[in-house]
Structures are given as structure tokens and as C-alpha cells.
Amino acid sequence: MPASLAVPWGRAPVPGDALIERRIRRGLRARVVGSTIVSLRRASSTNDVAMWLAARDCPDGLVAVAESQWAGRGRHRRAWHSPPGTGIWCSIVLRPACPVAKAQALTFLGAVAAARAVRGLLDVPVALKWPNDLVLGGRKLGGVLTEVGAAGGVIRHAVVGIGLNANLSPADFPPSLRETAASLRSVLGRRVDRAALLRRTLEELDRRYLDLKRDGPGALIAEAGGLMAMAGSIIRVREHARALEGTVMGLDDDGALLVRLVAGSVARLRAGDVTILR
DSSP states (O other), rough: OTTTTEEEOTTTTTOTTTOOHHHHHTTTSSSTTTEEEOOOEEEEEEEHHHHHHHHHTTTOOOEEEEESSOOOOOOOBBBOOOTTTSEEEEEEEOOOBBBBBGGHHHHHHHHHHHHHHHHHOOOOOOOEEETTTTTTTTTEEEEEEEEEEEETEEEEEEEEEEEESOOOOGGOOOGGGGTTTTOHHHHHHHHHHHHHHHHHHHHHHHHHHHHHHHHHHHHHHHHHHHHHHHTOOOOEEEEEEEEEEEEEEETTTOEEEEETTTOOOEESSSOOOOEEOO
């Protein structure tokens, strides 16, 4: 793997709660996801590492995880703040052999799995904000970035990157994020077991991935819709060069957002930045 992408642990001291392979794998109950785990001290971004490995025929379900990222990113290549030892920064290689038009379902796969893990393990009522955010009390707790390699309109491999603010303190966030970002540590008043939370996330993802490959995305999209606290909200969406306002109606069968505009027509949105107005 190119040194420009990742720094392995090597002889570096391993902190007691570091997300190294043996801690993640301990008790992991998954059939595909996590069959191979690449744990790194640092990475440019785990999506970079996973995409590099995916293009070289790594196994379905490979997980790349790093203690920190020096070039972590979200949608539109926005910087993702990922300091060492504080969050879950991981990417999963999937080979669903589905049309590129279904890629939104893979983003929901990562978001639903992370949300269910947080809810089930920590009893924290995290919700989803379309298209790729995990939110808590109106603040961003995490996000999902999906990147694909395709040929002939079919996904050859996809990388689902998950960033989750687990143990960041308010001081760990840059000033520009302190009013809009959330962490589990701040909500619970204690540090969380990152290995246990990642393990649960991988298990939730594994089960839904197998269902997706067997039955299609219908059940997953319905579950994502149920976790979204947006139905009936008035929103503004910026999509490319246009801005739209309207009322959220829900999701269509492909995971696009349905918005009833002020004029009465219904817009079907596949991407965009959403601001909830009320």
C-alpha cells in the first residue's frame, strides 16, 4: 500500500483502546463484513485505503479502520475532523453487483447500521438526516460517504465510509464545529467502548447487506425512512446551482427524497444539501 495513503502500526505503541484488529474481531458475529480487517495508525482517509484495495480485488466485506485521518472527507470533499483515538473512522468494501442508480441504498446501509448500533448498544436516539448524516438533537454525530467503481452502469465495488464522533470532547472540535457537532461522550458524560460500538455496527451492516443482496433495497430504504426525523418538515435543498423549498413527503423506492414544493409539484431529489427550516 502506498505510504501516501496509510501509516501502519509497525512498532508504534498501541493505546489501550485503539481499534486494532484483534479487539475489533473479539466476539464479532458477521458472515461477510469484517472477514478481513486492516487496522492503521493513520490514513489519509479510510475511503482512500479501501478504494485502493477494492481496485486490487480485495475480498467482499473488507474493513479498513484508522485511529486518525489526515485528509478525512465527507460529501463534496469537505474536510472531516478525525483526531486520533476519539472516533470511529472506517470504510467497508462491498461488491453488491447492483446498478449505479441504487448507490443511495449503500449510503443508507452504512447510516442505518451505525444508527442501530448506537441505539441498541448505548440507548441514544440518533436519527438520520437525508442523504447521509447521523444527527442527535439537531447536531451532527456522524456521516457516511459512499464511493463506487463501476463498469457498464453496474457497481463493481463500493466503499461505504463511516465517521462517528464517539469520544470527542468539546475542546477536540475546532471552534467552527462546536455549535453544530455532537459526540457520544458529551451526551453520555463518559467515554464509550469504541471497539464494541464498531463491532456492533459491522454486525448490523452485515445482516442488512446480506438481505440487500438477496432481496433488494426495499426493506433497507423503508428502515432508513423510519429513522429519519424529517417527514413533514419544511426544508431548503441546494442541488447544484438551484435552491428549492418545500415539505418532506418521504423517500421513493430508490431512496430519493420526495419534496412537495410551494407551487404544488413534487420534486424527486437524488442529492443535495438540506437545511431544516421548521
